[in-house]
Amino acid sequence: MTLSRAVLIWAGVALAILVPSAFALTSPLLQWRDPVYIIAGFAGVVGMALLLLQPLLVGGHLPGLGAMRGRRVHRVVGAALVLAVLIHVAGLWITSPPDVIDALLFVSPTPFAIWGVVAMWAIIGAAVLAAMRRRIGLRLRLWRFAHTVLAAVIVVGTVVHALLIDGTMESVTKAVLAALLGAATLKVVIDLRAWAFR
Template sequence: MPRAKAAIIWVALATLIAVAFAVAATSPFLQYRQPVYILAGFAGIAAMVLLLIQPLLAAARLPGLTPRRARSLHRIAGAVLVAAVLIHVGGLWLASPPDVIDALSFASPTPFSLWGVLAMWGTFAAALLAGLRHRLPPRLWRVGHTGLVAGVVIASAAHALLIEGTMGAMSKALLCAAALAATALAIRDLKVWQLLRRRGQADRPSVSDMSKPR
């Protein structure tokens, strides 16, 4: 990849991330908030940023990184993502336990809570599946992990967009759109749908099989 194009990609990515954090840091919603609540909020932003970076690493789309290095960073970023989600939810629990209990029990009246809980459990499930990679058939693992991750990104974007909080409306929309686009790009590059098609063809009996006497 030409150096100019690689530089543009890195600058655009860094700018998008920096703006998301900078806008949140200057938000009037931070006034009078507890430090643990602020920490939880920024952990949520970090999780959304990682959902943008993760598919780019999985598909080796970040210039200057070899596929092997990208996969290694993908695993590390996955662990950091789980930690960010735990800090996000744990901080909100310390700030307001009743709200978190309502969200986890799907009793919250706010739609963004539902999407947030779905994204949380999806993240944990994807991380668990990542740990079982060498114990599952490669095709089953790839389809399952990719499907869970795609669901997490969609749920996280809905969660973020429905919240009126510290993230700016424009920067939040751009970050969510970039994460969704990066995920779609990775799915296209990894050709996961072809695995589903092959699985369907393998399960479908052939003409010769159907003609055999039973």
């Protein structure tokens, strides 16, 4: 890969992450909001941005990292993603416990909350599965299949959750980030063929 192409790829990824984040930080909806609410909301934005990196890392599509290093960074980013989700949920709990309880019990009147909880549990499940794979002796192919299914649930849940919310993320840049996330995940799932056990 030429240097110019590598620079273009990294620049494109940076723009896909930084532009929606910048719009979210400067949203007029943040005026008069408590700091905890702002941190919780931006943690969700960071989580979605980190999620875009995951298929690119595991698929080896980020220049300069290589397959093995990419997978190691994938694990680090996965841990950061879990932390972002925990901050997001904890902040929302502090600002409005009844809404979080309704979402966790799947009785929330707002559909975006349900999709967010589904994505949250899938993220936790994927993290636990990754941490416990060797301890429970799970075969590599079976683990890849399970991890891929959870990743698909995470991406679908996150995208629907984000698109249904009329919040701090600007609608056009949010839609572009969601489309890129979906396309990157679909490409890597097809390329790696995790469903093939042969």
